[in-house]
Amino acid sequence: MLILFGCCKMKFDNILSEINGFGKFQIKLVLIQVFAQITLPCHFLLNNFMAAVPSHHCDISALDDGGTFGNLSLDQKLVVGIPAEQDGSLSSCQMFSKPQYQHLSGSNASEDTLTVQCQNGWVYDNSTFKSTLVTEWDLVCHRKGMNRATATVFFIGVMVGAPLFGFLSDRFGRRPLLLVSYVSSAVFAVLNAFSTSYVMFTIMRFFTGMSLAGISIISIVLNIEWFGVEHRTFSAIIISLDWTLGGCLLVGIAYCVNEWRMLILAVTSPLILAIITWRWLPESARWLIAKGKVDAAYHYITKCAEMNNRSKFMATITPRTLLESAEADTGDKKYTLVDLFKTPNIRKLAIFSGIVWYGVAFTYYGISLNITGFGLNPYLTQLIFTSIEMPMKIGAYFLLEKVGRKPGEVGTLLLTGLSLFINIFVPKDKGIIRTVVAVLGKATSEGSFTIMYLFTTELYPTVVRSNGLGYTSFLARLGVSISPLIVLLEDVWHLLPAVTYCTVAVVSGLVASLLPETLNTQLPEFIQDIEKPR
Known part of the structure; x- marks a missing residue:
């Protein structure tokens, strides 16, 4: 057995390996959270x-003079009423x-062609979308910035919610804060749909x-804290597949529901099931200890x-032995974001991981929002x-299991930067080549995210893990909010946006090389585990 008693203190990871760190309990944990997880990408x-x-x-219609105009066909009315752009479109x-x-x-000659x-x-044109925010409030032309602002405001909300829910879940627990996230997300989304x-x-x-930031942060922490050392990689990949599943679900729902109010309600509906199944969700035993x-x-x-x-193993486990596994009674200790910067090692960890997260999100959404050339609906x-x-x-x-976290993160970010660098030199008329390179960049960028x-969950100690994810998610969403604005730099130099995205990806990859490897290591429980590793 891996657990030692008497003078030796056991670690929670040892306990978890004895009761099976990847069994029916963990599978149930993941399945219960699927309903909430697929709502996130939606x-x-x-x-x-x-x-x-x-x-x-x-x-x-105001051009109708009661004479000739009223007798014209729709196409003819458009010809005489709306000027054409240089490419011939209206x-x-x-x-x-x-x-x-x-x-x-x-003839285009006229004495009066005042526009x-x-x-x-x-x-x-409502052939594709029956109604959108644009058609609801005429967010076009001089008001088009208001349409783009809706995405920015949403991600600013995520940016604020990430550290908030990270702090609260480290203070009050993963399980109750998940319920708060479920209910508040559903309520605000419904109010969204009925906005006047x-x-x-x-x-x-x-x-x-x-x-929604609460769901994003707390769910992955709760899952990782219940999986054994040897199964954490597999669990993280399985959990991340919920994003892909949710993305596909969004396409299907949006195709069937083309009215924006009903679309919001439709993509939010899985949260009803999440709230119902929450009662079977366990608290993190690691956090409780x-x-x-x-x-x-x-x-x-x-x-x-x-x-x-594995019930027979519990004969040797009592609440007292669990208390010993904590190595210190920290029940009254309250941890905050400030604790991420108090001591040297965790301070370096917070700075480096924050920079990497900013770069990962900045690059990922920069690519996602600027890939063109498909010509598809x-x-x-x-x-x-x-x-x-x-x-x-x-x-x-397979990359994580064979080469580790640090080389995997460094490699995917540098490959993303390489894809962006190559596309700087590919002529715009080579649409197929540009698209293939961009898609490869999107794939490696997704890898860096996963x-x-x-x-991140393996780097931060249990007592500040949610705080750590909240802090890094804050910086990631800051990158998301700024990323779309970089496109405006093309007015300064047409290649400046691509150069900026490429530079950020490469710098983030280099900074990732400064982080410690966590492959097959026990999760740190306390900040002391990082400051004075055993």
Whole structure:
């Protein structure tokens, strides 16, 4: 047996290996959380459909002079009422102040071709989307920034919620805060769907993002803390597949539900099942022991042993021996984000992991929001982007098991930077080559995301693990919020956005090399385990 008694103190990882760190109990834990997990990508990627911008042009009904204009066909009305762009398409934001009937004969000459901004709103093509935020509040032309702001506000909410829920779950436990996240996410999402104004919508969207951050942070911590050392890699990959599953689900739901209010309700509906099944969700025994709540920890460990057919081992385990495994009574100790920067080793860990997380998210969303050239409808495009994640995640599992976390993270980030670097020199008219390289970059960027989630949970001690994930998630969402704005740098130099994304990916990869390897190591329980490793 791995557990030693008497003068020697046992570690929770030793206990977990004896009661099976990957059995029916752990499988049940993962399955219970699937309903909430698949909701995350649905909301994180929802703007691709909810805020889609359909083809549109000015409403030119005001040009009807009661004569010739009323007798024209729709196509003829558009010709005489709306100016054409250089590529021959109709202008989306301008119209003629008066009908230009000479355009019907192919002549563009006129003494008066004064164009004005749309005077009576817009007409939208609803063949793909019945309604979106754009059509609801006319978020086009001079108001298009308001449409983009909805995504930024959502991710700012996630950015605020990550450290908040990280702190609260380290203070009050994983299980109760997950319920808070489930309920608040569902409530704010429903209020989103019934918003009566743009301002109300953005406010509710902020709180939806903040609440969903709790699910994102706490779920992965709870799962990792119940899996044994030898199974943590597999568990992290399995958990990350929920994102891919949710992304595919979003495509299917969005294809069937093309009205934005109903779409929000549809993608939020799995949370109802998550709330119902929460009652069967266990608390983290690792967290309970670290907090000195050994009786509750003993209860959950016993349930785990029974479900995994290891009950006979519990004969040698008592609440007292669990208390000894904590190596110190820290039940009254309250940990905060400040503890991530108090001592040297964990301070370096927080700084390096924060930089890497910023770069991972900044690059991932920079690629996701700027890949073009497919020429496909939005549903098929989203499906392709989601589908390429599956083989990358499977490959990440073997990569993590063979070479470790640090080399895997460094390698995927540097390969992402290489893909971005190559595309700088590929001419824009080589669309197929650019697309293939960009998709490869998207795949390696997804790999860096998957690896970093597992890596982070293994780096931080149990007593500040949620705080650590909350802090790094805050920096990641900061990167997400800034990433789309980098595209505006093309006005300074057309290659500057690509150079920026490439530089951030490479620098993040180099910083990742400064982090310690965690392959097949026990999870640290306390900050002392990092400052004075045994």
